[in-house]
Amino acid sequence: MADKQTVSSDWTSVKDHSRTYHDFVFVYPVISRRSGGLSIGVNLNPDKRCNFDCVYCEVDRRTPGRADRVDLPQLEAELTAVIRSAKDGSLGADPKFAEAAELTRRVRDIAFSGDGEPTMIPNFDDCVALVARVKQAERLPETKIVLITDAAGLDKASVRRGLEIMDGNQGEIWGKLDAGTEDYYRQVNRSHVRFERILSNLLETARRRPIVIQTLFFKLHGVAMSAAELEAYCRRLNDLRASGGQILAVHAYTIARPTPEPWATRLEPEELEAKAAQIRSRTGLAVETYC
Ligand code: SF4
Numbered sequence: 347m348a349d350k351q352t353v354s355s356d357w358t359s360v361k362d363h364s365r366t367y368h369d370f371v372f373v374y375p376v377i378s379r380r381s382g383g384l385s386i387g388v389n390l391n392p393d394k395r396c397n398f399d400c401v402y403c404e405v406d407r408r409t410p411g412r413a414d415r416v417d418l419p420q421l422e423a424e425l426t427a428v429i430r431s432a433k434d435g436s437l438g439a440d441p442k443f444a445e446a447a448e449l450t451r452r453v454r455d456i457a458f459s460g461d462g463e464p465t466m467i468p469n470f471d472d473c474v475a476l477v478a479r480v481k482q483a484e485r486l487p488e489t490k491i492v493l494i495t496d497a498a499g500l501d502k503a504s505v506r507r508g509l510e511i512m513d514g515n516q517g518e519i520w521g522k523l524d525a526g527t528e529d530y531y532r533q534v535n536r537s538h539v540r541f542e543r544i545l546s547n548l549l550e551t552a553r554r555r556p557i558v559i560q561t562l563f564f565k566l567h568g569v570a571m572s573a574a575e576l577e578a579y580c581r582r583l584n585d586l587r588a589s590g591g592q593i594l595a596v597h598a599y600t601i602a603r604p605t606p607e608p609w610a611t612r613l614e615p616e617e618l619e620a621k622a623a624q625i626r627s628r629t630g631l632a633v634e635t636y637c
Pocket residue numbers: 396397398399400402403404405460461462463496
């Protein structure tokens with residue numbers, strides 16, 4: 347197992363965050379700073395479908411996806427294979443992990459995250475049940491099941507059933523909130539889903555279990571989120587809590603790699619830290635930053 351010092355010293359050497367792994371379609375291992383080590387990604391959207399169209403999205407939708415539905419037996423076989431290769435050390439021998447082999451021994455989480463929005467598939471609950479079953483069979487009691495979501499589908503029946511399975515299996519939800527106002531939300535996330543629905547879904551989900559809020563801060567045509575927008579964003583967080591929502595932490599991050607929209611650009615580390623400090627001061631929440 348890697349200790350914290352090893353983890354932090356190895357981040358800079360881990361450059362490959364790609365969502366592909368050999369010829370696998372649904373599963374890809376990455377070393378993730380937000381996860382604290384090895385995260386096994388489960389891509390439920392190899393078709394690249396999403397109900398958001400974020401200006402900073404790194405998914406290249408000009409090329410077609412690799413599959414148009416989730417093949418559950420294949421997903422199970424791929425997930426089992428990657429977990430076993432982590433446990434027996436062979437994953438660490440892969441050139442992708444050449445400089446961080448030690449981090450690949452412990453599966454920190456299995457994360458629904460990929461080329462689109464995981465909650466858009468009709469059988470989300472079946473996928474969660476499958477992951478929980480594999481996690482138990484492979485004896486990974488401490489490994490989290492993480493859902494990284496834009497929150498638009500959190501009110502769907504099959505998603506709610508999936509979240510309940512996650513609750514019994516070290517589940518954690520990282521819900522996206524990039525704006526404080528409908529106007530900025532439309533500029534950044536370019537979704538047809540109403541902002542009110544996103545907020546309501548986050549609230550209803552956070553009333554049932556604590557969630558993480560994940561927010562990407564960046565520059566639109568060279569301009570970062572305004573002070574007024576940040577104030578509105580902090581009010582949203584305070585409103586969520588005042589209405590009974592439980593927020594574990596805020597993950598504040600910025601663009602890591604070039605995006606198809608060249609006018610969406612990253613914040614410098616000190617700019618991101620300044621935003622995080624303001625959120626801490628206005629909300630009292632724990633804010634973790636990732637550059
Ligand atoms: S929600 Fe995620 S996958 Fe969808 S457009 Fe935004 S960044 Fe891309």
